[in-house]
Structures are given as structure tokens and as C-alpha cells.
Amino acid sequence: MGTKSVSMAKMRLITTTGLFAALIYVFTAYLHVPTGAGYTHAGDGLIYLAACILPTPYAMAAGAIGGALADGLSGFPVWIPATVVIKAVTALFFSNKSEKILTWRNILGIIPSLIVCVVGYALYEGTVMAGGISWTAITAAFTQLPDYCIQVFASSLLFVAVSLLLDRIGFKKMFNK
Helix, strand or coil: CCHHHHHHHHHHHHHHHHHHHHHHHHHHHCCEEEECCEEEECHHHHHHHHHHHCCHHHHHHHHHHHHHHHHHHCCCHHHHHHHHHHHHHHHHHCCCCCCCCCCHHHHHCHHHHHHHHHHHHHHHHHHCCCCCCCHHHHHHHHCCHHHHHHHHHHHHHHHHHHHHHHHHCCHHHHHCC
């Protein structure tokens, strides 16, 4: 592969990463339902999708950047450190190795993603937000489990619907050319 085609491929990956970061931001910051503890959104579904299309480091960057932008520009900058780590880790549970986006491995990746989200934010809230380890704050944070489950459900629906559509048109074959 020549230098020009390598740089074009890298440019396509960087551009697609930026596009996914922007979509994650929009689906998180603008398409959400307020809850008592913040808001529930479908932005994680786009992190799942990015992780099924992009190489892992790029998918991790898209999730971290999109989520951090949503927190920072929505008035919740205190959550940015947790979001950067949690959303980057979320991308690790999905694979872009198949010709299809919607695979059993990627569907099952939703489960550890939920666990990382719930545990990560609860620990962040119970330590950093509480000013030190507070078992009461950590326990209280875990009461938000139903909201997280709704968020993952909404994200999963978005992920499955878009994946089915993209698989039907052969998106990965076109993207990887």
C-alpha cells in the first residue's frame, strides 16, 4: 500500500471517529429523558456501533470524546473524568472483526457494558463526588440501576436497528474498501 493510500485510510478513520463522536454527543446531550439523577439517553448505542465499525483505539476515542462533550456542554462537567474512562472502556466489549456489525458477540457485549456503566458511575459518585469513599453514597448510586437499564435498553434498540440496516446494505464491505 502506498503512502498516499495509507494516509487516506488514516484520514477516513479520523473523520469517521469525529463523526461518531459528534453523533454520540447529539444522541446523549439532545436526545435524552431527564431523570432524578441526571438523564437517560441512547448515545451508548452509537458507542457500540462505533466499536463494531472502527478499530478499537478510534472507537474508544469516539466514545470518550462524544460522552465528554455531552457532559461538559450540558452543564455536567464534573462527570467528564468518569465518562471519559467509562465510555472508552465500553468500546472494548465489541468487535469490528466480522463482516457484519450485528453478531452474537456484539449483542452480548451489551451486558458487560451495562455492568461497567453502573459500577463505574456508582463508584465515581460514591468516591469522587462524595469527597472520599462513602458507602452510603455508593449504595445510593446503585439505586439508579433502573435508569441505567432503561438507558442500555434504549441504546441497544438503537444499536440493533441501525446495525440491521447497515448490515442489509453491506456497509462494512463498503467502508473497508
